[in-house]
Amino acid sequence: MKQEFTLEIHSDNNFSVLNRIVNILNRRRVRIKKLIAHEDESDFKRGVAVVLLFTTADMMEKVKHQLEKLIEVENAVYYEGSSEYCELSSKHSEV
Amino acid sequence: MDALLTKTKPAIESNKDSNQPKLKISGSEVLLRSLVEEGVDKIFGYPGGAIMPVYDALYHYVDKLNHILVRHEQGAIHAAQGYARVTGRPGVVFATSGPGATNLVTGLADALIDSTPVVCITGQVFAHLLGTDAFQETDVVNTTIPVTKWNIQVTEAKDIADAVAKAFYIACSGRPGPVLVDITKNAQNEMIEEAEYHRCEGIRTYRPKPVMQQSQVDAAAALINEAKRPYILAGQDILLSGATKELKEFSEKTGIPVACTLLGLGSFPTDHPNYVGFLGMHGNYGPNLNTNECDVLIGIGMRFDDRVTGNVSKYARQARVIHIEIDKAEIHKIIKAEVAVHADAKEALQALIKKCKPNQHKEWIDRFTKLNDLEYEKVTTKEFNPSGVLTMAEVVHHISNFTNGEAVVVTDVGQHQMTTSRYYKFKNPRTCVTSGGAGTMGFALPAAMGAKLGVPEKEVIAVIGDGGYQMTVQELGTIMQYKIPVKIVVLNNNFLGMVRQWQQLFHGKRYSCTEMQNPDFVKIAEAYSIPARKVENREDLQGAIKEMLAAKTPYFLEAVVGKEDNVFPMVPAGQGVADVLLEAPKAGQ
Numbered sequence: 001m002k003q004e005f006t007l008e009i010h011s012d013n014n015f016s017v018l019n020r021i022v023n024i025l026n027r028r029r030v031r032i033k034k035l036i037a038h039e040d041e042s043d044f045k046r047g048v049a050v051v052l053l054f055t056t057a058d059m060m061e062k063v064k065h066q067l068e069k070l071i072e073v074e075n076a077v078y079y080e081g082s083s084e085y086c087e088l089s090s091k092h093s094e095v
Numbered sequence: 096m097d098a099l100l101t102k103t104k105p106a107i108e109s110n111k112d113s114n115q116p117k118l119k120i121s122g123s124e125v126l127l128r129s130l131v132e133e134g135v136d137k138i139f140g141y142p143g144g145a146i147m148p149v150y151d152a153l154y155h156y157v158d159k160l161n162h163i164l165v166r167h168e169q170g171a172i173h174a175a176q177g178y179a180r181v182t183g184r185p186g187v188v189f190a191t192s193g194p195g196a197t198n199l200v201t202g203l204a205d206a207l208i209d210s211t212p213v214v215c216i217t218g219q220v221f222a223h224l225l226g227t228d229a230f231q232e233t234d235v236v237n238t239t240i241p242v243t244k245w246n247i248q249v250t251e252a253k254d255i256a257d258a259v260a261k262a263f264y265i266a267c268s269g270r271p272g273p274v275l276v277d278i279t280k281n282a283q284n285e286m287i288e289e290a291e292y293h294r295c296e297g298i299r300t301y302r303p304k305p306v307m308q309q310s311q312v313d314a315a316a317a318l319i320n321e322a323k324r325p326y327i328l329a330g331q332d333i334l335l336s337g338a339t340k341e342l343k344e345f346s347e348k349t350g351i352p353v354a355c356t357l358l359g360l361g362s363f364p365t366d367h368p369n370y371v372g373f374l375g376m377h378g379n380y381g382p383n384l385n386t387n388e389c390d391v392l393i394g395i396g397m398r399f400d401d402r403v404t405g406n407v408s409k410y411a412r413q414a415r416v417i418h419i420e421i422d423k424a425e426i427h428k429i430i431k432a433e434v435a436v437h438a439d440a441k442e443a444l445q446a447l448i449k450k451c452k453p454n455q456h457k458e459w460i461d462r463f464t465k466l467n468d469l470e471y472e473k474v475t476t477k478e479f480n481p482s483g484v485l486t487m488a489e490v491v492h493h494i495s496n497f498t499n500g501e502a503v504v505v506t507d508v509g510q511h512q513m514t515t516s517r518y519y520k521f522k523n524p525r526t527c528v529t530s531g532g533a534g535t536m537g538f539a540l541p542a543a544m545g546a547k548l549g550v551p552e553k554e555v556i557a558v559i560g561d562g563g564y565q566m567t568v569q570e571l572g573t574i575m576q577y578k579i580p581v582k583i584v585v586l587n588n589n590f591l592g593m594v595r596q597w598q599q600l601f602h603g604k605r606y607s608c609t610e611m612q613n614p615d616f617v618k619i620a621e622a623y624s625i626p627a628r629k630v631e632n633r634e635d636l637q638g639a640i641k642e643m644l645a646a647k648t649p650y651f652l653e654a655v656v657g658k659e660d661n662v663f664p665m666v667p668a669g670q671g672v673a674d675v676l677l678e679a680p681k682a683g684q
Contacts, residue, residue, distance in 0.1 A: 065423050
């Protein structure tokens with residue numbers, strides 16, 4: 001059953017990283033409901049993307065591992081629901 | 096195989112006196128020096144406007160870097176793949192911007208899915224022209240994101256060496272794959288102080304080799320030790336991790352039968368008593384049927400591709416699955432494993448050899464033998480002893496016998512590929528080179544060329560269908576120019592045979608756009624100064640193959656085979672592995 005997941009991805013802040021991330025989600029036809037991406041304020045060489053997705057738990061787990069295969073991605077963690085997205089996105093928009 | 100360029104010394108010698116100001120060298124020379132430092136000795140490429148500074152610098156490096164001028168960039172990357180597959184070293188490609196780079200896309204996709212280390216260097220327009228739709232400007236980085244393990248655009252000469260170092264590290268480590276470095280022309284031209292080259296030894300965010308968990312090995316060993324009908328599916332990571340010795344030792348200690356995937360062929364000797372056959376849609380009868388009879392299924396360095404599993408809902412439902420795999424994203428992707436060992440195949444097998452008890456499974460192996468005997472009786476005997484026109488099977492069978500299963504055999508995609516995989520008796524690692532996951536027609540001729548340049552001491556034979564041959568036939572020019580003594584066998588049925596087979600079996604014999612009117616292949620080969628022969632009669636076949644193998648030059652052999660021959664066994668699309676057919680279903684079935 002599909003549901004909302006909040007996906008938080010920590011990566012290097014290189015050109016094309018966001019494209020790589022979105023490409024994996026698109027290829028799996030995972031619906032992106034919201035997305036926020038930004039540089040790490042303390043280190044511009046790093047970045048974070050927070051994505052609100054609508055998909056199944058099984059797909060979420062598979063996509064996580066595919067994202068972590070990307071050379072520049074340090075890790076990808078996800079949480080059920082949108083509350084984490086709201087919290088993370090408001091935290092980042094304060095930055 | 097001689098490079099035709101005049102060999103000269105490098106234009107600039109390194110300055111050994113540290114008190115003197117450092118010499119300045121161009122970004123192009125930084126690139127070439129970096130390649131030399133990485134141990135590169137061959138480059139497959141095609142020049143053009145945006146990579147001309149690199150080719151200009153290359154003029155002075157011909158004693159270190161042997162550049163093979165192909166006839167199309169797709170030929171370059173397939174040649175690099177063939178080189179990489181037989182040597183284990185990365186293949187290197189040069190191409191220019193725009194169409195030069197986009198012509199690499201098919202090869203990149205092929206190399207990515209088949210885990211082949213390839214480093215592509217593409218020229219790009221000047222940095223100030225990026226995004227302006229300049230002549231031969233294509234957004235190569237974004238175009239190739241889905242088909243590369245990693246890629247990068249470099250716009251300043253100072254970043255070239257680091258990008259190349261990372262490229263080689265990423266291409267060759269973990270699960271290997273293709274990378275692309277796109278270098279703008281200004282970066283190629285820019286003069287910078289020469290600097291010492293440092294090979295990449297790690298990337299903060301990239302963990303190529305997993306730390307194997309002993310608990311996973313223990314759980315796998317426990318399942319294996321209890322198993323009554325265990326069964327190993329050997330994939331390409333056996334070859335990539337250099338684990339052929341370990342696989343043999345593991346199988347012999349535990350008595351477990353081994354079947355190979357398409358890319359796993361060569362990982363286990365086909366003449367070993369524990370070898371039970373080739374897996375997949377056109378694999379052997381026993382290995383397919385017994386997938387649904389085993390109690391423990393051990394997938395090693397393979398990804399449960401849909402050509403192996405058929406309908407997943409009917410695949411090995413009774414079995415407890417152990418999946419040994421270096422790429423975490425492959426674990427549980429298609430088949431849910433009861434025990435997953437996230438490790439490279441060699442390390443995992445070494446650990447399992449210690450943990451698993453000695454055992455024998457003779458009765459279980461006999462069940463494979465009986466099924467394979469049935470296949471031999473119903474399929475193979477007819478293919479080896481036909482009454483009419485030549486069959487693909489008998490051609491491959493003779494080649495296998497005459498080379499004692501020890502040649503490097505490169506195949507294209509289609510019926511001839513499946514026939515070769517079934518009947519060529521591969522004995523050694525890195526001798527089967529084929530396009531597996533992508534199924535790229537046109538792969539074989541350039542890949543065979545690259546393979547021969549990689550292992551010149553070995554016999555390299557390309558087995559190709561008439562359709563795929565014509566997709567990259569222009570590489571005969573490269574073979575001619577560099578005198579690459581590759582042997583080319585075209586199995587000509589004047590059809591796109593595999594598509595025609597499906598049309599016959601599943602589309603009411605409606606042969607829609609699959610029959611081909613072919614040119615005189617012998618004349619084409621001869622036009623490229625390649626000795627050539629056409630065989631239509633059985634009495635000429637063995638002599639022609641012997642003549643081909645005796646040739647010290649490139650050689651072309653066309654074998655005219657049955658127009659409507661089919662490849663069996665076959666697991667029909669959408670069916671389970673236990674639904675494997677030995678012959679075409681009767682009308683109404």
